[in-house]
Amino acid sequence: MRALYTFFSSIKLTVLLLAAAVVLVFFGTLDQVHYGIFHTQKLYFEHVFVTWSYPQQAPFAERLGWLEVPFPGGYFIGPLLVLNLFFAHFRYYRVGYKKIGIVFIHAGLVLLLLGQLWTQVSQREYFLWLAEGERKGYVESFHHDELVVVDRTDPDHFRVYSWPVSAFSRREAVLSHDSLPFRLRVVGFAKNAAIFPMAEGPPGTPNLRITEGVGAERELTFIQIAPTFREGERNITTALVDVVTPRGPRGRFLLSNVFRQGEPMREYFPPQMFEYEGRTYELALRFSRRYLDADIELVEFRHDRYPGTEIPFNFSSDVRIIESPDMPPRHALIFMNNPLRYSGLTFYQASFADNDTKSMFQVVSNPARWIPYVASGVISGGLLLQFIISFFEAGRKRREARLQQGGAI
Amino acid sequence: MSQTDLMKDASPKVRRILFGVLTLIVGLILVRQLTPPRYNTELDLAAFGRLPAQEGGRIKPIDSIARANLLLIANRSSVVDGGDRLSALEWFTELVLAPGAAVDRRIFRVDHPQVAGILGVDNEERNYVSLREILPHFDTLQAQWTGVPEEPQLRNPYQRALVKLADSVGLYDSLAYTFVPPPVFGRDDVNFSILRRALADRATKEPGTEEYRTVTNAINLFATQYARLARTLTLQSVPPEVAPETGFPEWRNLGVSLLEATETGVIDPVVEKYALLSEAFANRDAATFNRIVAELKPILHERGGVNAGRVQFEHFFNTVDPFTAAEVLYVLVFLVAAASWLVYPRTLATAAFWITLVAFLIHTFGLLARMYIQGRPPVTNLYSSAIFVGWGAVLLCLVLERIFRNGIAAAAAAPVGFCTLIIAYHLSYSGDTLEMMQAVLDSNFWLATHVPTVTIGYSAVFLAGSLAIVYIVRDRIFGGIPKDQGKAISGMVYGILCFALFFSFVGTVLGGIWADQSWGRFWGWDPKENGALMIVLWVALILHARWAKLATPTGIMQLTIFGNIITAWSWFGTNMLGVGLHSYGFMDEAFVWLMVFVISQLGFIALGWVPPVRFIRRGTASGGVQ
Incomplete structure (x- = not known):
């Protein structure tokens, strides 16, 4: 017990952990070249252990390609640092003003680390593409997909049933809901897929016996391919789904997010629909949506450049927020360094397309947003306080030393 | 003694x-x-250099344009040609006012032996060539350029050298006719006499007649050439008719202005004056040259929306x-x-x-x-x-x-x-x-807080690292460091590291707040953010090692020198990755220098483990540790 306490409270451990953190951050930066920021973040900072492999594109890859270096990840270093801080405080702290700044620094640090953990767990990123004049009541996820059944019987009021991909990505699953008169059996899944007509495949291409929708019309099949992690690229997530009613199978559909989304907001295929017991249902696999309390409409997008150059000095989107038909809409101007904050979401200007007529917003929700502000305030204050104290202490010591020297001579 | x-x-x-x-x-x-440079001529080149023009969206003195473009083309700040030494402004004036004479100036740098081989020059002897020397080999070069891959990372050194030469020639070409158009119909038309006569004829001739057709055809030939100019020129030399009340004044390049003249029949007086200036320059007619420059100045300032004080000051700043x-x-x-x-x-x-x-x-x-x-x-x-x-x-x-x-x-x-x-x-x-500034950076508030804070953090780590190098070099090579000075350096390193920790941390946090305000996320693991974080972590590590006495004084110095490497990585290395919001340009030449720097720092660190050598004997009076 005593040994454990000594170990967890030692500054040697602090130094080791800081060194490990430097190594982690360095390799976590290098690998972004290959995996993009998002995946690298997951891989390095949200894991207990990380294995870094020598990049195949780097010089000497032929000879060093086998090289793999394991080291502690973010979820290893972070908790240990918190423990270390906690125990070291009890071991070393003596009451008095001389070390008071350190207490602040360390308390702020613990808060910052916890806040980062909370952010990693709870932060969600979405996007919203709008053409001028278009309005939408939802934002879409950058990374996640969902399987949905949309009851379109009432044209004014769709009912949406949705399941995240994680509900069936690992194993075959049966999806059902009390209000739905049928169940969905997911019989095939690919995180990333190549979809092509069966006739174009090599001999032996599997026949998936798709009976409904675009898959049946065009006699499509798919194979799994390696998922991509590149920045700005998206996996073609695909599923093979049987609709099973109490009276027996209703048909087999091929669903893929690529059917519902292509280039900015352009949908390539019509929705895949079927009728059952007098009701009309749509079946789709699409980017996960988060519905908003209001519709957002893009009034105008502007892209201004400095005269005679292609250097932009302004991207801005004039949007209208329509909360309900009875209330007059609100206007907001979103531009660089000036996002729109609305119902816990931050919309910022991220991209544009089609001759400056379409605008893309990145949309972020982060309930832990305020923590870094508080934590870094506390730390900065602590640092300042501690250094001021140390500075005056050092000055005092120097003066004393000089006096002593003077006395000796 | x-x-x-x-x-x-x-x-x-x-x-x-x-x-x-x-x-x-x-x-x-x-x-x-x-002292400001003296130009060896009666022509008032300094006044010409103070005239404004617009380039890259900014209105600046011609002198600045000359300097920046000579650096781009020749990678040096003056032209050495035989015994002559031309300043950037002298070279540029000749280039834009007498392009015919400038083709013999050796300003294109050729370093790669294969490129030199194509041009038939011995680059052991000299590595600058003139446009006239390049022109006969243009077809050969063109054939070679077609094989160069689009992606800069995939190019080999020879291909990079080719691209560099192509870029320089392209830039030269886009600059040469900024103020005066190239000859039309094989002869110089510097004062636009042919164009002017054609425009006058068009105004008087009856539409539909043979003569009218001949005249319009001639004007169309001009227009075709001007349209090409309008596309290629990167510098705007002609101010708008009237300066706008607000916003950026939109200057036009010579091609656009002359193209307009072929339609309206009126040549912009600024364009005419530049033509006369070119004539005066070619004739070495100092009186006329100086008079026209003096006449141009107020016109350009008034019509161009020029902040005269700033442009004059920029010229002064350049020369000083x-x-x-x-x-x-x-x-x-x-x-x-x-x-x-x-x-x-x-x-x-x-x-x-x-x-x-x-x-x-x-x-x-x-x-x-x-x-x-x-x-x-x-x-x-x-x-x-x-x-x-x-x-x-x-x-x-x-x-x-x-x-x-x-x-x-x-x-x-x-x-x-x-x-x-x-x-x-x-x-x-x-x-x-x-x-x-790019739109995303166009925020004076954050530019004034986050950026200088982080940068002063770099300053502090580099200063601490440099102090540590002084310590180790004196200790190991100059036969031991006096005890009091050793202590003094330790104290300085400690103080500066505390300072560095504070500024790096606060700077990083301010960056996080900027990111949160602008993009809704405080921390995004972007390379530049990670670089700043590494500095904070490393400095914290050194300070903890010192407090807990986990390292000897030399050890602390070695750790501090390693801080130089981390800071250099954060400053330059992260930009070379080409990832994230902060990636402003991949620089492969810089990569070599970064490696040289890293190796040199590792050398200093290694020196800390080498037993002291006495290359220089130190006096004993100050009582050092031996």
Whole structure:
């Protein structure tokens, strides 16, 4: 017990952990070249252990390609640092003003680390593409997909049933809901897929016996391919789904997010629909949506450049927020360094397309947003306080030393 | 005189002589550096250089355009041609006013032997060629260019050299006809007499007649040529008819203006004046040249929406070139401070302090001048960050020197100041260093808080690292460091690291707040953010190691030198990855230098493990540890 306490409270451990953190951050930066920021973040900072492999594109890859270096990840270093801080405080702290700044620094640090953990767990990123004049009541996820059944019987009021991909990505699953008169059996899944007509495949291409929708019309099949992690690229997530009613199978559909989304907001295929017991249902696999309390409409997008150059000095989107038909809409101007904050979401200007007529917003929700502000305030204050104290202490010591020297001579 | 005597300090007489000599040297450096250039001609080139034009969205004096483009094309700040030495402005004036004469100037740099081979020059002998020397081989070069891959990363050194040459020739071509159009119908039409007659004829001839058709055809030939010019020219020399009340004045290039003239029948008076100027230049007619320049100035200022004060000042700033002056002085500071470890410690340390102060003031002037010209906080791009890192390190050194008065901080800061200014100079090869800001960076508030704070953090880590190098080098090579000085350096390193931790941390946090305000996320693991985080972590590591006495004084110094590597990575390395929001340009030449820097720092660290060698015997009077 005593040994454990000594170990967890030692500054040697602090130094080791800081060194490990430097190594982690360095390799976590290098690998972004290959995996993009998002995946690298997951891989390095949200894991207990990380294995870094020598990049195949780097010089000497032929000879060093086998090289793999394991080291502690973010979820290893972070908790240990918190423990270390906690125990070291009890071991070393003596009451008095001389070390008071350190207490602040360390308390702020613990808060910052916890806040980062909370952010990693709870932060969600979405996007919203709008053409001028278009309005939408939802934002879409950058990374996640969902399987949905949309009851379109009432044209004014769709009912949406949705399941995240994680509900069936690992194993075959049966999806059902009390209000739905049928169940969905997911019989095939690919995180990333190549979809092509069966006739174009090599001999032996599997026949998936798709009976409904675009898959049946065009006699499509798919194979799994390696998922991509590149920045700005998206996996073609695909599923093979049987609709099973109490009276027996209703048909087999091929669903893929690529059917519902292509280039900015352009949908390539019509929705895949079927009728059952007098009701009309749509079946789709699409980017996960988060519905908003209001519709957002893009009034105008502007892209201004400095005269005679292609250097932009302004991207801005004039949007209208329509909360309900009875209330007059609100206007907001979103531009660089000036996002729109609305119902816990931050919309910022991220991209544009089609001759400056379409605008893309990145949309972020982060309930832990305020923590870094508080934590870094506390730390900065602590640092300042501690250094001021140390500075005056050092000055005092120097003066004393000089006096002593003077006395000796 | 024995060494012991030398270490005692200078007698008042020697002291006076030393101070006198050093003052003289500093004075000479200042006079040499700060006097404006004299052009060897009757033509008032300086006045021409002060005329404004628009390039990259910014209105600037022609002198600035000349300097930036010569650096881009030739990678040097003057043209050496046989015995002649032309300043950037002299070269540019000739290029734009007498393009025919400029084709013989050797300004294209050819380093790669294969490229030199194509051009039939021996680049062992000289590595600059003229456009006339390139032209006969143009087809061969063109054939080679077609094989160059689109992606810069995939090009080999030969292909990179080809692209570099192609870019330089393209830039040259886009500049040459900025003020005066190329000859039409095989002959010079400098005062637009042919065009003017055609335009007049068109106005008087009856539409539908044979004559009218002939005239319109001729004008169309002009228009075709002007349309090509309008596409290729990158510099706008013609101001708008009237300056706008608000927003950016939109200048036009010569092609656009002349294309308009073929429609309206009226040639812009500015264009006409430049044509006359070119004629006067070709005839070496100084009186006419100077008169037209004087006439152009008020027209350009009024119509172009020019802030006359700023343009004039920018020209002054260019000619004074404060950063080069500071650079030279930093070398002197280092020599004097290093000498103080061997002879006359007090006198020379004092001298080093005062020279540092002079250099710092000049450096500060340069920094403030750039802020005034650009109307921006000090750090807006990589170039200005280099200027600022050096400035911050020297500022900290002055504080240390006030406290310790031993010349150590000056010796450590001078190399930082010198190297960062050299880095800045090389970064200026990539064009205008006062470029306009991208939309995302267009926020003076954050540019004024986050960026300087982080950058001063870099300054501090580099200064600490440099102090640590001074410690290890003196300890291992100069036969042991005096105990009191060793302690002093330890104290300085400690103080500067605390400072570095504070500024790096606060700067990083401010960056996080900017990111949160702008993009809704505080931390995104972007390479530049990670780089800043690594600095914070590393400095924290050193401080903890020191507090817990986990390393010897030499060990702490070695860790501190490693901080240099981490900071260099954060500053430059992260930009080379080409990922994330902060990636402003991949620089493969810079990568080589980064590696050289890393290896040199590792060398200094390794030196800490080598047993002391005595290349230079130190006096014993100051009682050092042996």
